[in-house]
Amino acid sequence: MSRLIITESGPLKGKVRVSGAKNSVLPIIAASLLVDGRCTIDEIPYLNDVRIMCDLVKSLGASVEIFEDQTKLQINCRSLSTNTAPYELVNKMRASFLVAGPLLAKTGAACISLPGGCAIGTRPVDLHLKGFVALGATITQGHGYIEVKKNGRLKGGKVYLDFPSVGATENIMMAAVLADGTTTIENAAIEPEIVDLATYLTTMGADIKGAGTDTIKISGARELKAADHAIIPDRIEAGTYMVAAAITGGDVTIENVVTDHLKPVTAKLREAGIEVSEELTSIRVRGGNLKAVDIKTHPYPGFPTDMQSQMTSLMSIACGTSMVIETIFENRFMHVCELKRMGANIKIEGRSAIIEGCSKLTGAQVKATDLRSGAALILAGLVAEGTTEITDIDHIDRGYSRVDDKLRSLGANIIRTEE
Numbered sequence: 001m002s003r004l005i006i007t008e009s010g011p012l013k014g015k016v017r018v019s020g021a022k023n024s025v026l027p028i029i030a031a032s033l034l035v036d037g038r039c040t041i042d043e044i045p046y047l048n049d050v051r052i053m054c055d056l057v058k059s060l061g062a063s064v065e066i067f068e069d070q071t072k073l074q075i076n077c078r079s080l081s082t083n084t085a086p087y088e089l090v091n092k093m094r095a096s097f098l099v100a101g102p103l104l105a106k107t108g109a110a111c112i113s114l115p116g117g118c119a120i121g122t123r124p125v126d127l128h129l130k131g132f133v134a135l136g137a138t139i140t141q142g143h144g145y146i147e148v149k150k151n152g153r154l155k156g157g158k159v160y161l162d163f164p165s166v167g168a169t170e171n172i173m174m175a176a177v178l179a180d181g182t183t184t185i186e187n188a189a190i191e192p193e194i195v196d197l198a199t200y201l202t203t204m205g206a207d208i209k210g211a212g213t214d215t216i217k218i219s220g221a222r223e224l225k226a227a228d229h230a231i232i233p234d235r236i237e238a239g240t241y242m243v244a245a246a247i248t249g250g251d252v253t254i255e256n257v258v259t260d261h262l263k264p265v266t267a268k269l270r271e272a273g274i275e276v277s278e279e280l281t282s283i284r285v286r287g288g289n290l291k292a293v294d295i296k297t298h299p300y301p302g303f304p305t306d307m308q309s310q311m312t313s314l315m316s317i318a319c320g321t322s323m324v325i326e327t328i329f330e331n332r333f334m335h336v337c338e339l340k341r342m343g344a345n346i347k348i349e350g351r352s353a354i355i356e357g358c359s360k361l362t363g364a365q366v367k368a369t370d371l372r373s374g375a376a377l378i379l380a381g382l383v384a385e386g387t388t389e390i391t392d393i394d395h396i397d398r399g400y401s402r403v404d405d406k407l408r409s410l411g412a413n414i415i416r417t418e419e
């Protein structure tokens with residue numbers, strides 16, 4: 001089992017380059033199922049989740065070639081052999097459900113293992129299914145699988161999402177691009193990753209209007225063609241390095257970012273007393289006198305839930321009391337128990353964490369319970385007195401490309417041990 005061992009590090013300094021966005025590359029690999037032909041995807045992050053998504057499309061009959069530097073891949077989905085996404089893969093990564101839309105559109109059916117619960121909440125797929133039904137599909141469920149089916153082409157329809165779900169918006173968009181007629185998604189998610197997926201689909205020949213707004217209109221095409229695409233930078237990875245600079249009182253330039261995508265994080269860090277300066281494609285973060293600030297997570301462009309746990313670590317050493325409210329997922333405070341073991345003073349009340357800052361954190365043996373919790377523990381470990389040992393780091397490798405190498409290049413005392 002691999003571990004990360006971190007000892008108290010001084011202020012981080014230097015430059016770090018952000019990789020392509022995990023939450024873009026996963027739907028974009030799934031979208032490649034829509035065409036017969038070779039698609040090239042650039043700026044691939046080196047992540048376990050990417051490998052799982054590649055294994056999944058390969059299990060459906062696609063061929064995938066990852067180039068030597070690991071940042072580019074080619075997918076050819078000309079000869080799919082099945083439309084069943086098995087439990088072994090869906091169980092490893094919930095985003096596997098994103099193959100449902102493209103499989104349904106391309107082959108007329110998709111049989112996907114139910115994703116099941118995960119550490120941060122129940123995460124149902126009812127909104128994805130509501131969209132498929134609006135396009136004329138029927139849904140059956142049994143033996144742990146969901147089957148979505150449509151004889152003939154899907155028919156464009158109207159769907160209003162009760163919540164602007166990122167995954168549901170993507171799945172419905174991918175199904176609708178080959179439907180007969182126009183589909184309207186209302187109360188759609190407006191995250192930058194939705195726009196990135198729409199850009200890829202448009203390059204394939206799809207007609208999509210309004211991606212990045214809450215109403216998306218898709219006019220179905222009879223056929224799409226293979227396309228090349230470069231993934232946008234990962235705003236959550238960037239945000240995590242911004243907090244790494246802030247928590248250590250460092251001076252770090254984060255390169256390959258879209259500064260607009262980072263606005264909610266930038267605003268909160270500035271409010272907390274951190275100096276943030278934006279350039280065209282980079283952002284410089286200099287630590288300052290940390291002040292407690294309140295945070296409430298919201299869909300984009302609100303404060304991202306994927307940055308909540310990292311900010312909780314930061315607030316545990318900031319002076320004053322802060323309240324962090326999680327509105328997206330019902331069980332996203334798993335990191336708090338581990339942070340408390342490191343000396344943080346945090347109380348959970350329902351969906352709120354009340355943090356008494358100014359704690360001197362102390363290194364401890366802790367466990368990464370999910371991806372962003374793991375990131376929060378790394379950040380805490382950088383400023384904790386002594387040594388922090390993080391287990392279950394496969395969660396961290398799901399979403400952070402070579403995190404130990406990148407942090408070490410900034411002066412962090414972090415090593416990976418393999419047992």
Ligand code: UD1
Pocket residue numbers: 022023024026095121122123124125126127128129163164165166167168189193305306328329330
């Ligand atoms: C995506 C991101 C994840 C991020 C999340 C919210 C990917 C691969 N993952 O996850 O990193 O934390 O957006 O920004 O892009 N919901 C339903 N029914 C559904 C679908 C969702 O009730 O059918 C609920 C969920 O339980 C959750 C909320 O909607 O409470 C948000 O989920 P959603 O936006 O769908 O997140 P994901 O796409 O799973």
